Amino acid sequence: MIKQPFSSLLISAALAGSLLVSTPGTLYAADKVIKIGALFPMSGPGSYFGAQDKQGIELAIEQINKTGINGYKLEVQFEDSSCSPLPATQAAKRLLEQYKPNVVIGEECSDATLAIMPLMEQAKIPFLNAGSSSIKVTEPGNPWTFRIMPNEVMQGVDIATNAYKKLNARTAVLLYENTNAGIGNAKVFSDTFTKLGGKILADIGFGRDVNDFTSIATRIAGVGKVDVIPTYTLEGQGLKITQALAQAGVTKGGGGQSIQLGTIWLPFGFEQKAGKASLGYVRIVQFDPTDKREIVRGFGQAFKAKYNQDPTHINAHAYDQIILIADVVRRGAKDAQSIRDGLAATKAFSGVTGSVEFDKTNQNIKMDTIHYMETLPDLSWKALGWN
């Protein structure tokens, strides 16, 4: 019985501790500050995104605050939105109420982003998104939500058209994770491809808990001649799929004829991890660390210096979100309303993942850095120059 007070003491100590450290890192009082709220999944499997976003954001903030912009410094507060609507709602409200940001960036998962959007609209805080591909984020359009990444329709139509016209593909097997983004992207591909005259031989969705893809590869090996296999999945399952397809002798990497088609979801370095199984993989990339532009080289070097690794597209998107905000501040924005207006008026902004210019739904319409890459036998990329 003597243990009772001990445990309650422990819990209250934990609670008290949590309250103490809950104040965000403050900058020097003299600086004028633009407060950026960052809603990303920091726990659970979704932290795959959050951890990388955080790296990109912190690097950008560090660089910008060396000099400041227009007398402003940037400050960021992270909140774990867990890739899911309810926790995202709680995190967004906590951020809005307690941190009172001037602008919010975030969520990767479309359903969490969609749950946050109305809250930001209500609070009149601009919300900048990079990682959610659902068309609903910008269709019909929300005056406070901006997206710098191409949406599922832009990606899917483009890939399907190029598969049909450039690769002369007539048959396809759809492979996608059963998530908002996976289903949405696969559907756009399927619609475009069949309209052009192609045929979908199998439509295979799988949960994020599927580990062994040998059975799926076996099934694909048995459906006949498959020209392309558009694959919509993240790095982890993507590796297993590519390896299994090669083992089953379906794709070029395993001596077969099929070409795997990929999205901008896969990081740079995927081919090295997948090994020779990824031979012939054709995919679009929005961020290419070997890009010769000055801004990309500088980003790559700084990232390597800070984290001792090469940046991924997720790091890059997060970095771009911050430097876009910095650009808007440079143009004179100082509060939520002016940041929103500044974002909407963005012209000729060039980030590491490409240019940004929003249409009337606040969707970025520039796709200048979306390139098609083919994986060569030495696992390097060959730019296909399709757009």
Next chain:
Amino acid sequence: MSNPEIAEQPITSMANSILTSRRFWLILAAIVISLLPMIFTDSYWRTNLIVCAINVMLAIGLDFIIGYAGQLNLGQSAFYGIGAYVSTLLITKLGVPFWIAFGCGVLLSGIAGMLLSLFGVRLRGHYLAIASLGFAVITYQILLNWISLTQGPLGIYAIPPPPALRLAGLPIIEFSNLANLFYLTAGFALLIYVLLDQLVRSPIGETLTAIREDEVSAASLGINCQKWKVFAFAIGSSIAGAAGCFYASFVGTLVPDAFFITESFTILAMVIVGGMGTLIGPVFGAILLTVLPELLRGIGDLRLIVYGVAVTLVVLFMPGGMVQAARLTAARVRRVVRGAGTEATT
């Protein structure tokens, strides 16, 4: 409270009788509920309050099945999901008014609970637990895969809040206002609590307890055990259905992931941490396990590590839950007070 000391101290006895009077606690609870949104005026904490109210419903519903009827149910997440999806689909697809859709959601999750219980009457203990877990897995997978009906992972968005209440002579009560929505959900939770409290103190409650303690001798007394087990299951699962309806109209976004089987375990943890087999325990268990992760947000990445440790420690050091810990503390305080009192008089 058969404390022999009470008779010797008339003042304490009066205080005691007030403290044990259900009406007193009911009024106090109502006052606390009505004050809470005035103390927590920001929308973040009001949101947390509503989540607390929803979780309280889930926990006391589950406690009625497990703690009173002695049936280990790991399928609460399924009934929660059925309530949410049935009511939302009726509202968004067929334009059914909210309260009718609410009734259907409650009814259908109750029926689902009844069917599962009918299936499980001949199974006991862990077999029932597993059957209900299986039911929860299948329900989740159906919500996920039947995309033409449920939208699956694509999700349902912009679900409206409950319609405004227009009572003659009173201002219109809008439920897009979080304080009002809290009054609605917490009021409902309180109502369910009071009804369950009446139920467990009625002969029905005694019957259920008799079945839980010893089914064979209960049956020998002429009790139809199966009928009562199904009854308890239906009540508990329809309460989860009601919580689901409120969840959907409150969050406004519905994806199957909210009703994954881990949700069942979270609800079970609320019951255990609070104190199983008492109604008040799970109320506080639900509140603690809802508020704790939010309070821990300040410590960032360590948040869930601390949360996990806290849950483990609570179970290890307070196996009877918060209720037992509170009782022991109260007893100790009483002893100390009495000790001090005797010292003063001597």
Next chain:
Amino acid sequence: MLTVLLQQGINGIVVGSLYVLVALGLTLIYGVLVQINFAHADIVTLGAFAAYFFTHAFGGSYLASIGIALVVGGALGWLINAAIFAPLRDRGSELLPLIATIGVSIMLQNAMLAWFGPIPYAFDTPYSEHVIRIGSTFFTVQSVLIIIVSTTTIGLLYAFMKFTFLGKALRAVSQDRETAGLMGINPNYLIMLTFVIASALAGMGGALLGPVLVMTPFAGTSVIVKAFAIVIIGGFGNVEGTIIAGLLVGLIESYTTQFLDPGLIDIVVFALLLLMLAVRPTGLIAEKREENV
């Protein structure tokens, strides 16, 4: 068609034998304690990471890393028994350890997240890319290794249970707790032993699963729901039943993928589970055993 059937059969058996390793531990613990260790999945994950770091950071051989994972798993099992199950044993509620281990599981997953990060590790073994083709069927050397190691382990476990005094005592305890006392063996010792064996199996399963799984701190949880199903279909605490059920679930998985849809795997598995409960609640292989709940 026949080759597809055969190929999917091979795929199913390989995955199934991995499931068996994970499910056996759950079954052993259930058999002795009538309790469920929710953190079992995380032992699998930690086993996988132990093997990964042994091979990739210290340059150890993959075969040796399986042994390392086994030891790590066993040690964790000992710890979880000592910290959670032993103190709660006399409380008489089967739910307390379940909830406590849920807490442990949350803690372990997030501690691993803090240490290892969320980016999936590429656990390559010398065997996983080497493909053997016989006729039109194929399998990797890793698959062969999985089959060999799991069969050997299961065989050893079986022999231990059948032929050694301790093993007999274990079976006795799982059938009737008082018998063990009569055999003059301290039941606490037996329970500890069960935990160590069960968790060593899980850790080893992790080392074998590592190259197969998407290796993140959440890897084990993707297997554990199926492991629960296997334990039940096989009949709680029944070792033979669990082995058959594990292979069965592996086969269901590959044939469902082939003929239906991979999204439906869990529905098929759990529908079978409910059917099983309806017609034969004691599991695939009936064992004379009092229902002690």
